[in-house]
Amino acid sequence: MTLYDVAREADVSTATVSRVLHGHDRVKASTRQRVLDIIEALGYVPDGAAQSLSRKRKQIVGLIAVESRGPGSDIEQTSLLFLEEVLRGVESPVGDIGWSLLISFMVRDDTAYARLQSMSGKVDGLLISEGIVSSPELATLARRLPIVLVAGSPDEPNVDVVDADNRTGTRALVCHLVEVHNATRLYYVAGPDEAPDARARRNAFDEELARHPGVTACGYFEGRFASSGGKLAAQEILATPRRDRPDAVVCANDQMAIGAMRELQANGVAVPTDIAVVGFDDIYSGALVTPSLTTVSQPMRLLGERACSRLLERIADPALPHQVELLPTRLVIRESCGCAAAPAALVQDRVQR
Amino acid sequence: MTLYDVAREADVSTATVSRVLHGHDRVKASTRQRVLDIIEALGYVPDGAAQSLSRKRKQIVGLIAVESRGPGSDIEQTSLLFLEEVLRGVESPVGDIGWSLLISFMVRDDTAYARLQSMSGKVDGLLISEGIVSSPELATLARRLPIVLVAGSPDEPNVDVVDADNRTGTRALVCHLVEVHNATRLYYVAGPDEAPDARARRNAFDEELARHPGVTACGYFEGRFASSGGKLAAQEILATPRRDRPDAVVCANDQMAIGAMRELQANGVAVPTDIAVVGFDDIYSGALVTPSLTTVSQPMRLLGERACSRLLERIADPALPHQVELLPTRLVIRESCGCAAAPAALVQDRVQR
DNA sequence: CTCCTTAGTGTAAGCGGTTACACGAATTTG
DNA sequence: CAAATTCGTGTAACCGCTTACACTAAGGAG
Numbered sequence: 001m002t003l004y005d006v007a008r009e010a011d012v013s014t015a016t017v018s019r020v021l022h023g024h025d026r027v028k029a030s031t032r033q034r035v036l037d038i039i040e041a042l043g044y045v046p047d048g049a050a051q052s053l054s055r056k057r058k059q060i061v062g063l064i065a066v067e068s069r070g071p072g073s074d075i076e077q078t079s080l081l082f083l084e085e086v087l088r089g090v091e092s093p094v095g096d097i098g099w100s101l102l103i104s105f106m107v108r109d110d111t112a113y114a115r116l117q118s119m120s121g122k123v124d125g126l127l128i129s130e131g132i133v134s135s136p137e138l139a140t141l142a143r144r145l146p147i148v149l150v151a152g153s154p155d156e157p158n159v160d161v162v163d164a165d166n167r168t169g170t171r172a173l174v175c176h177l178v179e180v181h182n183a184t185r186l187y188y189v190a191g192p193d194e195a196p197d198a199r200a201r202r203n204a205f206d207e208e209l210a211r212h213p214g215v216t217a218c219g220y221f222e223g224r225f226a227s228s229g230g231k232l233a234a235q236e237i238l239a240t241p242r243r244d245r246p247d248a249v250v251c252a253n254d255q256m257a258i259g260a261m262r263e264l265q266a267n268g269v270a271v272p273t274d275i276a277v278v279g280f281d282d283i284y285s286g287a288l289v290t291p292s293l294t295t296v297s298q299p300m301r302l303l304g305e306r307a308c309s310r311l312l313e314r315i316a317d318p319a320l321p322h323q324v325e326l327l328p329t330r331l332v333i334r335e336s337c338g339c340a341a342a343p344a345a346l347v348q349d350r351v352q353r
Numbered sequence: 354m355t356l357y358d359v360a361r362e363a364d365v366s367t368a369t370v371s372r373v374l375h376g377h378d379r380v381k382a383s384t385r386q387r388v389l390d391i392i393e394a395l396g397y398v399p400d401g402a403a404q405s406l407s408r409k410r411k412q413i414v415g416l417i418a419v420e421s422r423g424p425g426s427d428i429e430q431t432s433l434l435f436l437e438e439v440l441r442g443v444e445s446p447v448g449d450i451g452w453s454l455l456i457s458f459m460v461r462d463d464t465a466y467a468r469l470q471s472m473s474g475k476v477d478g479l480l481i482s483e484g485i486v487s488s489p490e491l492a493t494l495a496r497r498l499p500i501v502l503v504a505g506s507p508d509e510p511n512v513d514v515v516d517a518d519n520r521t522g523t524r525a526l527v528c529h530l531v532e533v534h535n536a537t538r539l540y541y542v543a544g545p546d547e548a549p550d551a552r553a554r555r556n557a558f559d560e561e562l563a564r565h566p567g568v569t570a571c572g573y574f575e576g577r578f579a580s581s582g583g584k585l586a587a588q589e590i591l592a593t594p595r596r597d598r599p600d601a602v603v604c605a606n607d608q609m610a611i612g613a614m615r616e617l618q619a620n621g622v623a624v625p626t627d628i629a630v631v632g633f634d635d636i637y638s639g640a641l642v643t644p645s646l647t648t649v650s651q652p653m654r655l656l657g658e659r660a661c662s663r664l665l666e667r668i669a670d671p672a673l674p675h676q677v678e679l680l681p682t683r684l685v686i687r688e689s690c691g692c693a694a695a696p697a698a699l700v701q702d703r704v705q706r
Numbered sequence: 707c708t709c710c711t712t713a714g715t716g717t718a719a720g721c722g723g724t725t726a727c728a729c730g731a732a733t734t735t736g
Numbered sequence: 737c738a739a740a741t742t743c744g745t746g747t748a749a750c751c752g753c754t755t756a757c758a759c760t761a762a763g764g765a766g
Contacts, residue, residue, distance in 0.1 A: 001495075002722055013746045018724060025725095027742060043493060048475030049411055050722035052402030053751045060475075061457070067441070084437040088420070095468075100455050100475060102413070105444045115448075122401030122413075122453060134450045140396060144354075170456040260642065309623060355752055366716045371754060378755095381714060403752035406721045 001044050010021060010038045010327045021046065041199045059099040061311055062123035063090055064116065066130045067105040082281070082300060083129075086150065089304025090127060093312060108132045108194075120145055128152065130195060146314040150307045153196035160314060161324040162307040166197050166280075168331030169296035170204035170250075173278055176294075176331060177248045178212050181276060185218040187246035189233040189256050198225070201252045201280060218246050224254040230259025237275070238267050240353045248337070254286045254295055256277035261289065261336065272338040282332050291335035299327050354397050358704045363391045374399065380395045412452040414664055415476035416443055417469065419483045420458040435653060436482075436636065439503065443480060446665060461485045461547070473498055480666045481505065483548060499667040506549035513667060514677040515660040519550050519633075522649035522682030523557035523603075526631055529647075529684060531565050532603045534629060534691040540572040540599035542586040542609050551578070554605045554633060578610040583612025590628070591620050597670075599628060601690070607632035607639045607648055614642065614689065625691040629656025635685050646689035652680050 007014045012031060019025040020035040027035075048201040052058040054105075065083050067241060087103070094101050102123055106112050113133050120126060125146040133141070134157065142158040146218035149161045188205050189200025209217055219234055224231020230251055237245055237260075249264075257279030261271050271277050273293060279286060282297035306325060314320050333339050360367045365384060371697040372378040373388040380388075391397075405411040433573040440456070447454050455476055459465050466486050473479060478499040486494075488509065494500060499564050502514045534652060541558050544551025562568055574589055575581020583604055590598055590613075602617075606609035610632030614624050624644060626631050635650035659678060667673050686692050 003724095014723075015725075015747080016745060019745090022724090025745095026743065031744080043497060045470050045474040046496070047406070047722055049402050049405030050751090051474075051724080053400070053406050053753090054722075056751065058402055086435075086459060095457065098471070100457065100472070102453050103440070103444070104448065104453065105441060105457050117398050118451070119453070121398040121404075139623070144396065144398070161430075209724045212728075285641050288615075288638050288642050290643055324623070356754095357752075367753075368717080368755075369715060372735090375754090378715095379713060384714080386741085400752055403721090404754080406723085406751090407753045409721065 001042060003044075003046065004033065006042060006044050009042065010035045013306045046212050058122065058124050060102050060123045061090075061099060061125045061127060061308065061315075062095055062102045062104065062119050063087070063127045064119070064129060064132065065103060065105050066132055067107050068310060085300035086304035086307075088130070089301035089306075090230070090308040092305055093308045097312070099312075106132055109186045113137050116141060125315045127307055127311055146311055146318060148307045148311040148314070150303060151197050153199070157321060159311050160307075160322050162310055163197070163200075163324070163326055164298040164300075164303060165326040165329050166200035167204040168326075169280065169298070169331065170201045171208040172329075172331045173251060173280070173294075174205055174208040175212075176274060176333070177250070177278065177337060178208075178215050181248070181272075183247040183276065185246045185248075186215065186248045187219040187233070187237060188217060189221045189223045189230055189249060189251040189260060191252040191256075192222065195225070198252050205250060218244070223251070224241070224249050224261075225253050225256060227255040227259030230256035230261070231263040234260040234263035234267075238264070238269070246340055248272075248276040248278065251277065254281045254283045254293060257293055257295070257336070258285065258289055261291075261293070272336050276337045278337050286332075287334070290334075294334045294337035294339065295332050297332050299329070302327055356397075358397065359388065359391050359395060359397050362395065363388045411475065411477050413455050413476045414443075414447055414452060414478050414480060414661065415455045415457065415472050416440070416480045416669075417462050417472070417482060417485065418456065418483055420460050438653035439482070439657035439660075442654035442659075443661040445658055446661045450665070452665075459485055466490050469494060476555040478668045480660055480664055481651050498673060499664055501660045501664040501667070503656060504550050506552070511675060513660075513675050515656060515663055516550070516553075516679055517651040517653075517656060518675070518679040518682050519553035520557040520560070521653070521679075522684065523554045523633065525682075525684045526633070526647075526649055527558055527561040527603060528565075529686070530603070530629060530631065530690060531561075531568050534601070534625075536600035536629065538571040538599045538601075539568065539569050540573050540574070540586070540602045541570055542576045542583055542592060542602060542613060544578045544602040544605040544609075545575065548578070551605055552624060558603060571597070576604070576612075578606050578609060580608040580612030581607035583614070584616040585614040587616035587620075591617070591622070601625075601629035601631065604630065604632045605634045607634045607646060610646055610648070610689070611638065611642055614644075614646070625689050629690045631690050635683075639685075640687070643691075647687045647690035647692065648685050650683040650685050652682070655680055 003014050003017050007017045010017065014037060015034055016027060016031065019027050020032050034341050091101050104115065104119055106115055116133060119143060127148050127150055129150045130152060138156060139158060144247055147159045149156060149159050151163045174186065177186065186209065188202065190202045193199060209215055221233035237249065249260055251260060257277050261277045264271055264275060267274055279293050279295040282295045286293035286295050306327060310325065356367050356370050360370045363370065365388060369380060369384065369642055370388055372380050373385050444454050457468065459468055469486060473494060474593065480501050480503055482503045483505060492511060494531065500512045502509060502512050504516045505514050527539065539562065542553045546552060559570070562570055574586035576586055590602065602613055604613060606644060610630050616632045617624055617628060622628055632646050632648040635648045639646035639648050659680060663678065
């Protein structure tokens with residue numbers, strides 16, 4: 001079932017069928033109708049590969065999702081909830097113009113670059129959700145096709161970056177703990193250092209702390225973004241004498257915050273009375289736990305949407321200057337920071353720069 | 354940067370380059386090396402569209418995800434958590450053989466069929482996650498390319514179906530409530546009737562009830578799979594006189610169960626003491642709420658994996674007989690059914706058929 | 707030393723569309 | 737009414753890769 005079959009059947013040339021298919025040129029109404037009828041009758045659908053080849057445009061964008069299977073970070077806990085929202089965001093601009101989305105999960109290993117290469121042959125542009133390949137490799141790729149980093153480190157040349165404003169979000173959160181709840185001893189549960197957003201959040205934590213004399217970081221723990229990491233951090237805290245314990249535990253994501261909170265509670269520490277716990281991401285579960293989790297909300301869907309739009313712009317015009325776009329985050333005050341069980345209203349804080 | 358450029362540079366024919374690229378034929382070692390060096394130096398990557406066209410195989414499978422934006426079912430609550438796991442399951446067999454995954458979100462509307470058609474031109478086979486198009490349309494599609502229904506109604510001809518065993522799971526759950534907790538008045542919060550799994554669960558609920566004389570369904574509510582639906586159902590229950598209330602509320606998914614539970618609790622009804630509440634799906638949040646949610650776990654990742662493998666098999670051999678495969682579900686007993694806060698161990702119940 | 711294999715490589719015909727260009731017919735213009 | 741447009745359509749090259757087939761050179765068998 002090809003264009004030729006349709007053309008023969010309708011007794012026209014393939015050019016005419018193609019014209020009918022795309023409404024481009026002027027085709028006599030009667031011819032058009034005849035061709036359309038044949039197409040309908042034959043159930044003809046154009047072959048995407050042939051179209052891509054001929055148009056020199058695949059009309060496909062690729063999305064690389066990181067599949068972290070590292071020890072201590074199982075799938076459920078890591079990127080779950082994050083990817084799906086981003087995905088929907090991405091699909092929206094892509095679908096609007098009739099393009100498609102090719103997705104691939106990759107582990108950060110030595111096969112990643114090869115797989116990326118092969119993927120790069122099948123798409124017009126790439127959305128990479130994190131630094132799964134080294135910087136030089138990325139640069140090589142970027143020379144061949146447009147690349148937008150989603151939540152990546154903003155220091156790559158030749159790529160665009162769209163990210164949530166981890167810095168401002170984290171600082172607002174810390175500021176809230178210090179200024180509203182008078183926390184003076186903060187404990188930080190970080191994400192893996194190779195994740196750019198984990199680094200950004202941790203740096204912002206330090207930065208904000210530096211702005212408040214008398215407030216100290218009384219401990220760090222690298223929890224790898226898994227709830228088990230939060231649990232381990234909590235155990236470390238529980239192992240210290242009561243008076244050396246922090247006032248508040250700031251976690252680089254919600255899963256770890258939930259893990260930490262539960263472990264503290266299971267050992268008789270009241271949250272937030274004894275120790276406050278806060279997270280980052282605003283996952284669905286955060287609103288359900290007791291006490292409900294104070295956190296920072298990332299516009300995940302918007303993240304996907306903006307990244308994809310940017311990519312499409314760049315595909316359309318590769319000469320565009322490269323940009324870094326930071327999307328605003330929003331402080332979500334709930335109970336685990338020590339605030340009263342507030343009405344569902346979400347409070348918006350602002351940090352001074 | 355095409356195959357021809359490489360061929361010219363290496364002073365061989367395109368055929369030889371192609372052979373080197375795929376290791377198929379015997380190529381002299383020295384030639385091979387020279388070609389590989391040139392490829393490396395030029396950073397050549399084969400064009401996917403051209404390969405697809407030439408091979409008559411796109412090496413791409415499509416996944417259609419339902420995007421329900423209907424009233425009362427926002428995105429977060431509906432398929433969240435479901436899709437992502439399935440996705441990862443699907444990607445695994447696909448990635449193993451170097452194929453790709455094309456994904457599209459679709460709303461069930463009048464454009465769906467057209468979009469599906471267009472998608473069908475870009476892939477070798479389709480994974481459809483629900484009945485987003487009518488049965489005859491599906492049949493037409495299935496005539497042109499292999500289709501596997503993920504969690505679909507098993508009565509389609511010409512398509513394969515892979516689904517979780519909603520029936521057995523639901524029956525085990527109901528059986529548990531009745532036999533262990535002596536529930537006699539059950540209230541059912543259903544999903545939207547157009548969703549095949551919603552229908553399957555509801556039917557199983559009725560079926561199991563019929564097996565227990567003296568046990569009655571004291572109410573139904575269609576909650577559209579959103580937690581707000583659970584809330585509304587709970588309000589309906591709260592509006593009835595205390596003695597007319599159910600012993601247990603069985604929800605077609607966890608989000609609704611959580612919604613119902615919170616609304617009941619907010620109005621002074623103790624769960625599970627006054628009324629038990631159970632769900633379906635075993636989402637991450639279910640373990641975190643208080644009381645923790647008794648539910649049925651679906652092997653979502655396996656679902657994706659099996660569906661995809663089946664599709665690949667069918668693409669390889671279209672003559673294969675069509676099959677329906679039901680994947681086992683697992684009863685997850687926690688607290689919300691009335692069981693004591695058990696150790697983390699998960700209990701496996703079994704229902705007699 | 708001829709004939710037959712086999713290794714190694716090239717030629718060129720597709721794969722299924724798109725589209726620049728060409729061309730006759732119909733229509734408009736002066 | 738001839739010339740200039742405009743309309744409607746066909747011809748065929750091209751997109752980049754794969755692969756059947758053909759061919760040469762070298763090695764082995766008789």
